[in-house]
Amino acid sequence: MNGLTTTASLIYLVCAFCYVIGVHLMRSPKTAKSGNRLSFVGMILAVIMILIQLITDGKVNVTAWIVLIVGLLLGILYGFLRAKRVQMTDVPQLVSLFNAVGGGAAAVIGIFDYLTASGHLSLILSIPVFLDVLIGGITFSGSLIATGKLSGKISGKPVHIPAGPFINIIVILAILVSAFLMIGQSDNYWYLILALAASLIFGLLMALPIGGADMPVVVSLLNAFTGLAVAFAGFVIDNQVLIIAGALVGAAGTILTLQMADAMNRSVANILAGGFGTGEGESSSAGDDAANAKVVSTSADDIGLQLAYAHNVMVVPGYGLAAAQAQHEVAELAKLLTDHGINVDYAIHPVAGRMPGHMNVLLADVNVPYDQLKQLDEANSMFGNTDVSLVIGANDVTNPLARQSGNSISGMPILDVDKSKSVVVIKRSMSTGYAGVANPLFSLPQTKMFFADAKKGLQDIIASTKEYIDQ
Template identity: 45%
Template structure:
């Protein structure tokens, strides 16, 4: 590696750090991504000046194929499908890291040479971790894309089976560390690591996928850093370590938001236990509300809190929702949005949707900031959210989600729930909120329901609006 390439890599490393820093503020986030992308292009161009680099046509064709497929699918996919896109691209990175480690293994052992222990260990770990991330991310993608059932399941023997597979993998890593140069051993290692990734993620329910994607993201970072060790490339070490650290931090934040240690996500059984749910009082019924009644209820209240969930993302109702909140705002209702940290399928999923609809950040509140306000809230409008509002998490020690922090919407005066049907949420458990006498259900597609609410609110808000104008005129004449 000559000095010019080294300097280009150094600059690229700095752009990655700067990019992440800029990504931490909404104002500079766009710039941050551009800065990091520019650094990436610099690093890629510099790499072509490596001494003794051959196979240019092959490399070029492969890059073009990846670029066209990658940017094409990323451009075409709907905003709701973003989480699984991150999962699949992450899996590609993990797979690439595993293949790079494998090739370096073949390259270093080509002339009957043996690896020293540190080389063997970094190559084996890079190949293993990359493969686990590859397989795990593809399962996460398939679950979110609903190509396979997203429910959680756990048998008593899965833990032992997983532990067994992990032990075999450790055996392969050890074999390469102590100097095995057999191609069969590295192939076996890759196969077992892929199997481990599959069996590790398959039993995990869709509700936990954000945590899983974040974990896989940090694993890929680690695998990339390991390939950096193998190739003696500081750029890869810096970038991989940055991603490994951030991914770990994000994973912890998410697991914390669900009050579930990461080990619990991986080896627990969210929603896989027999679904008992909270004991419902005998004769508990679900109350339905008409669109007009719901609109009047909101238009004539002081404070309304909107709780968005995954259903909002599916229905793509964010623009209609903003129209509704604007209408309410204009007629003097104080409207706030309450965001649960794990609402949707990724952390910040709801914020992205609301930002798309230009909802001002000043109206958007995080769980800890708004949970104290529900008792003084007149109406809570729950749009396609379920588990994050389930009071069983607070009150029923027998519930599978017991202990998960929730939005205390049941403390409000009235709760209106927009929901497609009585189907349980992603965790697969019943929600006693719907049987609360204060709760009224408005069934239907979220977009459709919100649209109807907008129309009805226009009518409902009129008298009050004109009264406000009269008051204003009165005040003006008095002055």
């Protein structure tokens, strides 16, 4: 081992330390920024070390350097601008798009190494190459479908492909055949094409039948796939930092996927089977229409009166809050109430929004104190003593039908909003959530509906509340 190799190994060890500590710091909003910066430092060190190794090696020609530098600059520019301009509501699809890029890049590494190999491939090389191409291809196509579903460019409803089970069998057989032909055999680019095509089709077949409500779980699972693909890419090119980073992403993504599935009271296998949810805005059944007829509408003036004379208020944010970009208004209303001695907390469901932590980040963006954010169990213990629960754009996570059997959300842990003394729901219409199930919370005696866009509705409520507080 020469001096440069020793130095590189030490630098990669430092990078690994940065990644591990960075992920640990991201567990809390108070230290998340520091964790992100530390992980960024680790990645920069890794890139610099790899460039130094390329320069010292001297095998990279001028054309390759031009392609490398141009690609690096374009990637940095695109990533920076896209992340800088993205709306909070679009973060899940941006994450999914980055998953696609990561998986695709890992697959390209495997493809390149297979094409540059000659003769009989050893098991040590061919196994990581095959798994790299397979997992990277599945991640690439599956993540693109997930991005389309989350952004609304592809229907959020499950897309059932004609003769889907038969096609699935053919694709799985193609994957097995390509594995037999590639692992430990002589190189042949037709084998590689078969493996790549089968993996891309499998990713499509896996993501298309899954409903929009489950897309956050799928994105998390594909994120774990990206980590695995990157780790195998590290084995292919013998790069320790890729192996470590990929293993961390794979482990974190797997844990997050399992936690999200638990929060929905469903198994990952059940989610991958597809068929859950029918997309928001789908019409209700006749029975649902009868239940909806019992709802009582209210006005901003009545809500302002309730809030002004309440002692404990619980805000229940959902995707409707994020979609309306109303986080500034809800923070303003909460500050108005707390400044006049009214206790305000936020009930955060694990799968509220479009990804874990979506509501936490959205509210942290407007400086909502973190100690006001109550997770599921703590929030549920507080609803019985809550004077007014203000539900903003949340639907399935507050649906009492989850406590009953025989429907698509049966057994899913929910926020016990119906146990509050009074409930106000801000919603644009009586449309169902992604699960396609009407919410009986809306027709309970203590519930009143305020039909409005969350942003405009909250502005009216703020104005009304000020009038009553100032009296």
